[in-house]
Amino acid sequence: MPKKDVHYSDYLQLDKILGAQVMESELEGAPAHDEMLFIIIHQAYELWFKQILFEIDSIAAIMRQPAINDNSPELQTVVHRLGRIETILKVAVHQIDILETMTAMDFLDFRDYLRPASGFQSWQFKITEAKLGLRYTERHGQEYYISQLRQEHIDLIKTAESQASLLDLVNDWLQRMPFFDKPEYWASYQPMFPAATGKHPFWSDYSGIYTESLVEGERQNIRYFETLFFDDTAHPERRLSARACRAALFIMLYRGFPLLQAPFQLLNSLLEIDEQLSTWRYRHVSMVTRMIGYRSGTGGSSGRDYLKGALDKHYIFREIAALASYLIERRRLPVLCRELEERLGFEARS
């Protein structure tokens, strides 16, 4: 069957997209020049949110499988798509520069026509947060985070919150790491410290070296180290299990090994995503202060104070970032044994 000619305008449905900028100020008979920019910027954001959600869903579909080979194209795909999300978020941050070419007075020309519409009603933004791993209980302004939304959008957000998030899936993936389950990987390991009951010899060594690395004011860290990495009951609010924390720390410590490079990049991308999201929040709050000062938002929140609260509270991968407190210098790392090095992708040393 001959393939029909595809036309640029039809393929991109430009009629719909380019016909979708309706200025409220014009409808009200008082056209405000900057409203066009305001609409286009928001539409561009919503398109990027759509792409981000598309990437998150595809990543989750891979991560949801009962097993992923850490040396497989699937893991590379996850890393690659997380990298794409990072890049989109960087663009999202920079787009604020364009909107900031509008002044507070330019904004006042049409602001009142928008009430009670607000970025607060961006359900795609809230679904993105939920799919990455932000839980309802961790939200700032729980009492009104969905109060402005239509029921169909609330349903979408609630569905996203009820499903396994990317953070949950990363926890499951880390928990499956088999490094310490197989005695054959550790057959010729040379312990440096006496083994503590119930602990793998590697972790007894690591506790010992970590303790020695702490300066006077940091001594209490060893208590956190013991509970975070070995006691699932100690931090009820935790999202990463003790076993997952051990796997993540091991990946960070030995990321030079070929098999650990993709897992390391995956963890690093999550931190980058959190950093870009919080940079966006920071830039947004600064822009808001510049545009409306301390007035309340069109969505009815306290405005700047609400946004600052969300900025401080909505870090999703903070537990992964916190693992940096438990790293030690490379030169102090326990030397792995030949069997494990082979497994991680380096030839055995002679």
Ligand code: HEM
């Ligand atoms: C003149 C520019 C802007 C101003 C003055 C502004 C103001 C505000 C305010 C005051 C809020 C708090 C909720 C409320 O009471 O309304 C808010 C929330 C929000 N805005 Fe904006 N905004 C602007 C531009 C943007 C742009 C370009 C986006 C891009 C999508 C955006 C997305 C959001 C989102 C997603 C929220 C909810 C954040 C959260 O709940 O953590 N805003 N905005």
